[in-house]
Amino acid sequence: MEIIKKNITFIVGASIPILMILFVAGSIYLPGIFIKPKYNFLYLVESSSYYYNKYQYSVQNGALIRSETQRRENPNYNLPQSKSTLYIYDVVKNESKEISFEQTQYLNFDSNAVSPDGFEIVYGSRSNSFFPFFFWSENDYDIRYLKGHNVSKKLQLNGPSFRFIGWIK
8 A cells, every 4th residue: 555655646647548548449449339320221233334234223212213224226335234233231240132123122212322320331541641741542442331420330242333222211
């Protein structure tokens, strides 16, 4: 006890930085423990954006609509057909599952960019710098995150050509 009384200023001074580190770490990681996204979403993956797409997908009145694309009859514009695949992303399991257009007809969609519980899909970003002279940041189009309420979660998506369709209500 006598040692603690003699070194109280040292103990208080050493504990302040440790408490600050714990506070900052807690404020970063605790929201992710308690706040979880609730709404799954539907997305489309095309084999390539340079190919002709037979169908266009959109959400109207909560339903997924598929309309056939008119192909140009120009010999200089004769592109091969792209393969489009629909996926449902399960936010709890953090995985995608392929779904047919016919199966989506039993679902109700919200095409807003932000989910009903306040999450949105954003691109990852990377930054480069040579401090203090140069700094630049750019989007990383290969990585996407589900972000909201000061929480972000990396998405495990299928395919390189991602197109968001809608949140499943």
